[in-house]
Amino acid sequence: MQILKEKDALKKLVKALKNERKSIGFVPTMGALHEGHLSLIKQSLSSCDKTVVSIFVNPxxxxxxxxxEKYPRTLKDDVSKIQSLSPExxxxxxxxxxxxxxxxxxxxxxxDGLEHQMEGRFRKGHxxxxGTIVKKLFEMVEPDRAYFGEKDFQQLQIIRKLVEKNSLDVEIIGCPIYREYNGLARSSRNERLSPDARQNAAFIFQTLQKVKDDFGTKSASEITTWVSEVFKAQxxxxxxxFEIADSETLESMKDRxxxxxxxxxxxxxxxxxxxxDNIALN
Incomplete structure (x- = not known):
């Protein structure tokens, strides 16, 4: 397995792969790898000649x-997990x-306004x-395909827009949310939860499933009120x-x-x- 720390070394290797007409798959991560990350790497391995995985906690x-400061950093374990999938x-x-x-x-x-919805309202500058780190990494790796999980669905749409507006020659592949046995969406932050909290967090996905069940018969305002009430009681x-939004524009649903x-x-x-977490409603 090749582990590179310098961008010049990475660019040199990428150039050699391009000269050999090898297709490159890319999975950008912040480490603390879990089964969700590994599923993205597996998809890249199955469809590309070479796979690059970045591990970088982007400040x-x-x-x-x-x-x-508290974000988990587990590089040795991350490398071991990747090695178990493929030493290449x-x-x-x-x-x-x-x-x-x-x-x-x-x-x-x-x-084009995607950045002002949901996460953008609560995480200033996020x-x-x-956009900064993904654009930099794309310029270094020059991937043919890049793989992102749908758990961060707004981020996925932001990256698609980044590629479109900057005319970047990379195909963005959105991959299904990988869940724990109780339905909790896999996340590196799950490791910081206590065992009881991790078990109880299944409540989030259960709430989304009920929202999906009710979507055809109740209005967005009724559903939103219900979600607020069940969280207050939890x-x-x-x-x-909580937001019901258009999958493309990410704007709140007014009239269906x-x-x-x-x-x-x-x-x-x-x-x-x-x-x-999020779920497709229709």
């Missing part, structure tokens, strides 16, 4: 310094200085950080937002359009741990 997409994977593990130089800051992006959880696809989105806290 510019954290609006909360404490969250950045190229792992890129840069430092912040290697990526940003002496000035760790974000570019300013416009994502999507500028996401000890240990605090609802940050017959040719539109909708998703329900939740962000909630279990103690100080922030969890997000």
């Amino acid at each position: 510019t997409q954290f609006d909360n310094p404490a969250d950045l 994977v190229i792992v890129f593990t840069p430092t912040a200085t290697e990526i940003y130089g002496d000035q760790i800051s974000s570019e300013e992006f416009s994502f 999507f500028n950080g996401v 000890p240990g959880f605090e609802l940050e937002y 359009g017959s040719n539109h696809k909708y998703r329900a989105f939740i962000a909630a806290y279990s103690g100080e741990i922030r969890l997000i």
Whole structure:
């Protein structure tokens, strides 16, 4: 397995692969890998000649310094998990200085309004950080395909818009949410939950499933009121937002359009741990 820390070494390897006409799949991660990440890597391995996985906790997409500091870093274990899938994977593990130089800051992006919905309202500057790091990594890796999980569905749509607006030659592949046995969406942050909280967090997906069941017969306002009430009655959880939104524009659903696809989105806290999830409604 090749583990690279310097972008020049990565670019040199990418150039050699391009000269050999090898297709490159890319899975960008912040480490603390779980089965969800591994499922993305498996998809890349199955459809590309070479797979690059980046492990980099990107400081510019954290609006909360404490969250950045506490974010789990498990590089040795991450590499072992990747090795178990394939020793042919190229792992890129840069430092912040290697990526940003002496000035760790974000570019300013416009994502045609996608960045102002949901996560954008609660995490100031988050999507500028996401856009900055993904654009930098795409320029280094030059992937043919890049794989992202639908758990971060808004991020997935933001990245598709980034590719469109910057005319980047990469196909973005959205992959289904990988869940724990109780339905909780897999996340690196799950490792910070106590065993009881991790078990009880199944409540989030159960709520989304009930929302999907009710979507055909109840209005968005009725459903939203119900979600707010069930969270108030659930000890240990605090609802940050619930939204039924158009899957393409991410705008809140007002009047249901017959040719539109909708998703329900939740962000909630279990103690100080922030969890997000979503589900397709139609």
